[in-house]
Every structure is written in C-alpha cells, then in structure tokens.
Amino acid sequence: MSKNHFESILRCCPEYAQTGAIDELRANDYGRLDRLNHVYLDYTGGGLYSDSQIERHNHLLRTHVFGNPHSHNPTSEEMTGLVERARRRVLEFFSAPADEYVAIFTANASAALKLVGESYPFGPGGRYLLTFDNHNSVNGVREFARARGAEIRYAGIRLPDLRVDEGELVTALEAGPRGGPSLFAYPAQSNFSGVQHPLEWIGRARQLGWDVLLDAAAFVPTNRLDLSRWKPDFVTLSFYKLFGYPTGVGCLLARYEALRRLRRPWFAGGTITVASVQGDRYFMADGSAAFEDGTPDYLNIPAVEFGLEHLERVGMDLIHSRVTCLTRALLKGLSGMRHGNGRELVRIYGPLDTEMRGGTVTMNLYDAAGGMIDHREVEAAAAREGISIRTGCFCNPGGGEVALGITPEELSGCFTQQEVEESKRFTVDDFRSCVAGKGSGAVRVSVGVVSNASDVERLLGFVSGFAG
Ligand SMILES: Cc1ncc(COP(=O)(O)O)c(C=O)c1O
Numbered sequence: 288m289s290k291n292h293f294e295s296i297l298r299c300c301p302e303y304a305q306t307g308a309i310d311e312l313r314a315n316d317y318g319r320l321d322r323l324n325h326v327y328l329d330y331t332g333g334g335l336y337s338d339s340q341i342e343r344h345n346h347l348l349r350t351h352v353f354g355n356p357h358s359h360n361p362t363s364e365e366m367t368g369l370v371e372r373a374r375r376r377v378l379e380f381f382s383a384p385a386d387e388y389v390a391i392f393t394a395n396a397s398a399a400l401k402l403v404g405e406s407y408p409f410g411p412g413g414r415y416l417l418t419f420d421n422h423n424s425v426n427g428v429r430e431f432a433r434a435r436g437a438e439i440r441y442a443g444i445r446l447p448d449l450r451v452d453e454g455e456l457v458t459a460l461e462a463g464p465r466g467g468p469s470l471f472a473y474p475a476q477s478n479f480s481g482v483q484h485p486l487e488w489i490g491r492a493r494q495l496g497w498d499v500l501l502d503a504a505a506f507v508p509t510n511r512l513d514l515s516r517w518k519p520d521f522v523t524l525s526f527y528k529l530f531g532y533p534t535g536v537g538c539l540l541a542r543y544e545a546l547r548r549l550r551r552p553w554f555a556g557g558t559i560t561v562a563s564v565q566g567d568r569y570f571m572a573d574g575s576a577a578f579e580d581g582t583p584d585y586l587n588i589p590a591v592e593f594g595l596e597h598l599e600r601v602g603m604d605l606i607h608s609r610v611t612c613l614t615r616a617l618l619k620g621l622s623g624m625r626h627g628n629g630r631e632l633v634r635i636y637g638p639l640d641t642e643m644r645g646g647t648v649t650m651n652l653y654d655a656a657g658g659m660i661d662h663r664e665v666e667a668a669a670a671r672e673g674i675s676i677r678t679g680c681f682c683n684p685g686g687g688e689v690a691l692g693i694t695p696e697e698l699s700g701c702f703t704q705q706e707v708e709e710s711k712r713f714t715v716d717d718f719r720s721c722v723a724g725k726g727s728g729a730v731r732v733s734v735g736v737v738s739n740a741s742d743v744e745r746l747l748g749f750v751s752g753f754a755g
Contacts (some may be wrong), residue, residue: 292744299619300612303740309609312337312601313737320737326674326745330735331478331647331681334508336531340597344532344590356585357557366585373592374575377538380595381507381522383514389546391539391578392588396504397424399523399539402578403470403500404428406549409437413467416459416497418451418484419444419685420477425502426684428472437467444689448638449480456488464496468548471497475506479686479731480637481614481647483510486517493518498545504528508735509610509646511603520545530594530736533587539578546574555580598736606736610646613734613743617648620747626655626755633750636690636729646734649681649690651726655755662728665753672749679728691725 296303313320316337320327327335354362356370370392377383377390393399404427409415415432417425419441429439442456451473460471471492476483483506489499501519503512508529514522522540526533554562554569558577562569571577598606618639624632634651638644652660662678669676680687688698701721702713719727732746 293740296612296616296740296743300615302608303612306605306609306612308605309601309737310739313739317737324673326672326742328732328734328738328742328746329675329677330508330738331505331528331731331733332677333534334528334531334735335737336594337597340530340532340590340593343593347589348586353586355582357582369589369592370583370585373588376592376595377540380599381512381514381540382516383540387518387542388514388540389543389575391541391575392583393537393539393579394535394584395537396422396502396523396525396528397537399521399537400424400428400500400502402539403521403523403541403549404431406551406578407431407470407498408468408548408550409435409470410467411436412465413437414464414469415439415472416442416469417472418442418456418474419689420449420451420479420482420683421472421474421685422478422502422504423682423684425472425474425500428470428500432470437469438465441685444480444482444685446689446692447636449477449482449636449686449689450638451484457491460488460492460495460497469497470500472500472502474502474504475512476503476510476645476647477637477683477686478505478647478681479683479690480649481645481733482637483643483645485643489517489519493520498548505647506645509603509606511607514540518542526591526594530598532594533584533590535584536587536591543574546578549578551577557581557583601736610734610738611641613738613740614644614646614648615641616740616743617732617734617746620743621648621650621750624751624754628655630655630657632754636686646738647731648733649686649729649731651729652750652753654753659726660753662726662730665730668752669749672745674746674749676746677731677733681731687728690729691722691727693722693725697722697725 316339352362353366354360356363356367374390378385378388409432415429415437432439440459442459443452445452473484492499499519500521503522503524507524520542525537557579558572560570560572621633622635622639626632632652636649652665654660666678
C-alpha cells in the first residue's frame, strides 16, 4: 500500500487510524488473502472466515463424538447441548430478549424467508407491502401472497440515491391492513445500493397493524442490530455473510407472538410431537422445533458460535468504523474519476456519502464517448488482476431496473412478447437483448471485516485504468 493512499484515507476519515488492530488480524488470521495476492471485494456476496474459526471447529470435531440430536443417547445429548447453546448465543449477539424472540436455524436467509412466506396467513383482505430494492428471496414471497389472494404493493425507490420515497411508503403503510393479516418487508441494507433504510419504520408499521419482516442479510455483517431496541416480527439472515464459515446455516429470528400466527403447510421429521398414519393426525411441536424441518446441520451449528465470538472479539464497532472509512474512500475516489475529455468514468448507483449506507458500492463504467462498458468486460478484467468483485443485478431486480432506467412499459413489452413464444424459456440473454441499450447489470464492490487501504487502492487503480 502506498503511504499517499493511506494518508488520503486518513484525511477523509481520521477514525481509520484507530482501526489498525484489523491489519494485525488480517496478517495473523487471514494470512491467505495476501499470501495468495487476492483483492477480495465481494463481502456482500460472502464474508471471509478466519483461520482461528476453522481451527476451533476442527478441534471440536476431532475431540468429540456427535450423534443426531433427534436421538436420545449420550452422543446426541451432547450435540443437542451445543445446538441449543448456539441458539442462545445467536439471541445474545443480537440482544434479543429470550422470552420475546426465538432463533430458528435454516439453511440460509432464503430458507428463512420461505418459512415466513409459506406460513404467513395471507388471504383476501390481506396485503404484502415491500420496497423495490429487495433481494429476490423477499420478492418471491409475493407469490405466496398472490396465490392466497392478498394484495401486493411495492414502495418505490428514487434515483440518484436509490432511497425509498418515504411519502409513498408512509401512504401505503397508513392505508394499512384492510382487515386481513398484512406483512411489510424491507432490507435493513440493500444488497444493490448499500442504502440503509430507517429501522424506525419497524415501530411505525407495527403500530399501524402490520407485521414486519426485516431482511438483515446484508446489514448485520458490519452493523449492530439490537433487537432489544428494534422489534421486527421476523428477521432473516445467513451466517456465512457475517463470518464466512459455515455455509449452509442461516436463521429466522422471530417474535414468539408473531410465530404463533404462522401456519406451516406441512409437517416433517422433527417438527411434530406426534403424527399418525392410521389416525391421520399430526400435532406440531412448540417454538423453533416446529420450523426446523428434518435433521438440522448439527455439526456446523457450533461453528456459528465460534463465528459470533470471533466477531465479538474483533468488535462490531471497530469493523463498522473501518468499513465506513473504506467506503468513504471508495466513493470519493470513484466519483472523482474522469476521462481526459472531462466525461465521467464512473456512475455510482446510491448515496455518495456514508450517511445511512453500508460498504456496498454499485456502479457502471463509461467510455470516453459516454457509452456504458459492459459489466462482464469489467469483471473479466478484474479477474485478470486477482480482484474479486460481483457484477450483474445481484438478485435484486428492482434496484437494477431503477438504476438502469428500465421502465415498466419496456418490461411488460419484453414479457408479453415472450408469452407469445410460450414454448421458449426466458433467458438472461433474452432479457439483455430486450433491454439493449440500457445495460443489463452493474458492477458491485463491497468491503468487510478485514478489508484494508491496499484493497481500495488496488481497486481504484484498476478502475482508473479504463480512463481514456
Ligand atoms: C439482502 C439479502 N437478502 C437475502 C439474501 C439471500 O441470502 P442467501 O442466498 O444466503 O439465502 C441475500 C444474499 O445475497 C441478500 O444480500
């Protein structure tokens, strides 16, 4: 890293000087990053694990004999103890009162969202209200709502910041549930733009009679979520996004009171007290058990506890402050880039400052004539330099459509034309050719737990190489 660049980060963010412990952590516990010369800038895609997490998990597995927690024998009892301890640690990490919230282990955030979607008592008279910038796994819940006759409504986001039009949202919230159970869903942080939406919406919506689903998947890796203060009915997340390992374990945090209103569409091993073949009846188990289908990923669940302890040892506030500084440096560096003829090289979709935004920066690059450079070209060039970024629409079509200026008319034109050719599937290439001229995606860089000034410097150097 050049001294100049470090100093320029300090100038725009003096707090960076207090985050040096992260450089030590990176050298000692994430040595593989620099040893293999990786510039990892896809933390919103997946977090990175430390060596020490893996060592602790490895040690645990090598020094115990664990059986399926659904049995009742010494090896399964010990396993049950660790699963339940991890469950308590998850609640503690989010300061969730144990008499109010329950942690349900799922395969990932999407599985947690599906649990809510398939079990929520949508029906005629009910509503599903959601912001435009949701991940597809939140958008997908609308199909459960639609199938059961609930009304679906989106609250729009606006360029250039890609924040929600608060007036429109408040109007929709105040129109309120029409007599049926109604759910309002939004991301605490958009995985498209990095925008952080106000957590104050939770209380407001609940007061107006809505149940609130907070998708915290992109927010919690670098921000504290305090469930003793904010009280969404449902919170969804994936643990690999927080600390890289294990994959395959996520969580639904639910208020007991809201959970009792959910109706599971089926039963499975582990979710019932009694089910009978000849009697044709089943009785659901209480609490988390009713929502954990089959055998949980029991050998990996203790690694969740190690991951949470790791983040606590590093300190969420320290991580947050480092990520904020690096994001500020990225925004400043990228937004100032110009071609020789004065035209802008980078167009950022989202806020240009770090107020209420996280470490996800999404953009497109433009050539000196003002034409958009295809994101696939940028991704391939980054790969050649050992830089890991994400391109496309990041499973967040609403964010992409607004950022790229793709209109509802254009989209319905694309999809109607498709219905004519019913036998054909609609591929990404079909979509690209349909919206040709507007671009079909963007470039996303995201910083996280052990990002450093050198990562930012290498990224800025890489992007500036497109200047003509
Ligand atoms: C905001 C947000 N919600 C939900 C998800 C879905 O997470 P998963 O793919 O782990 O189920 C993601 C993943 O990128 C996300 O960023």
